[in-house]
Amino acid sequence: MVAEVRAGVSVLGGSSAGGSAAGGEPGSGSRRGHDDDNAALWRVLRTRRDHRHFLPTPVPDETVARLLDAFAVAPSVGLSQPWHVTVVRDRAVRESVHAGFRQVRAAEADRFTGERRTLYDSLRLEGILQAPVGLVVSHLPPGGPVLGTTSMPAASEYSVVSAITLLWLAATAEGLGMGWVSLVDPAHLSGAVPLPPGARPMAYLCLGHPALDLNEPLLQSVGWGRRRPLAVDWM
Numbered sequence: 001m002v003a004e005v006r007a008g009v010s011v012l013g014g015s016s017a018g019g020s021a022a023g024g025e026p027g028s029g030s031r032r033g034h035d036d037d038n039a040a041l042w043r044v045l046r047t048r049r050d051h052r053h054f055l056p057t058p059v060p061d062e063t064v065a066r067l068l069d070a071f072a073v074a075p076s077v078g079l080s081q082p083w084h085v086t087v088v089r090d091r092a093v094r095e096s097v098h099a100g101f102r103q104v105r106a107a108e109a110d111r112f113t114g115e116r117r118t119l120y121d122s123l124r125l126e127g128i129l130q131a132p133v134g135l136v137v138s139h140l141p142p143g144g145p146v147l148g149t150t151s152m153p154a155a156s157e158y159s160v161v162s163a164i165t166l167l168w169l170a171a172t173a174e175g176l177g178m179g180w181v182s183l184v185d186p187a188h189l190s191g192a193v194p195l196p197p198g199a200r201p202m203a204y205l206c207l208g209h210p211a212l213d214l215n216e217p218l219l220q221s222v223g224w225g226r227r228r229p230l231a232v233d234w235m
């Protein structure tokens with residue numbers, strides 16, 4: 001039986017007075033330990049990049065499996081874990097995904113004109129064939145109603161994105177690079193990669209050893225855009 005009250009906080013609806021929910025795990029260490037964790041976390045947050053250039057250095061299955069543990073600790077609406085992951089190493093499958101990418105890229109290029117189009121044409125937007133590992137992350141909701149999705153059904157897809165973000169950070173901490181490719185038609189991905197019934201691909205991720213040291217977004221380095229300060233209202 002799970003403890004119902006911990007540090008004064010009832011886990012069965014509402015807080016009881018006097019407790020602190022922010023106390024951390026019992027015995028989780030000194031303030032100093034927290035400072036070190038905080039600094040390490042922020043180093044990972046700041047150095048995470050979207051990578052599109054990869055070295056041919058292999059990434060062993062054990063490493064991929066360790067990184068995929070990020071899904072085991074990820075938040076998900078109603079604890080529904082509405083995801084499925086396909087690890088793609090096969091060159092022929094990656095070539096098929098790449099062919100789909102090229103089609104979408106050509107269509108997207110037509111949305112830009114003038115200097116913007118010239119710059120778009122020069123952009124590197126994927127590392128599908130270079131990265132030794134591809135990951136197709138699909139939305140695969142469980143059958144039946146899911147707690148927390150009544151007014152916001154998209155929370156189910158948000159859960160998949162949350163998990164991908166954790167994976168991105170885990171890869172960064174491991175010294176690996178990850179790149180998210182959204183320029184692929186989900187229908188094309190479903191055709192290129194066998195998926196379980198009901199799975200809808202949400203991302204193709206390239207994973208490998210990064211070939212470039214990026215200390216800012218590549219799109220910023222090449223002049224496509226700049227990070228903006230957060231717009232925030234305090235009330």
Ligand SMILES: Cc1cc2nc3c(=O)[nH]c(=O)nc-3n(C[C@H](O)[C@H](O)[C@H](O)COP(=O)(O)O)c2cc1C
Pocket residue numbers: 048049050051052124125126180181182183216217218219220
């Ligand atoms: C949902 C999502 C889809 C993305 N799709 C692509 C893509 O298809 N190709 C690409 O080059 N980058 C893609 N990116 C990466 C963004 O361009 C990148 O995150 C952004 O420029 C900021 O750079 P940074 O991640 O290195 O900080 C995607 C990012 C997200 C979150």
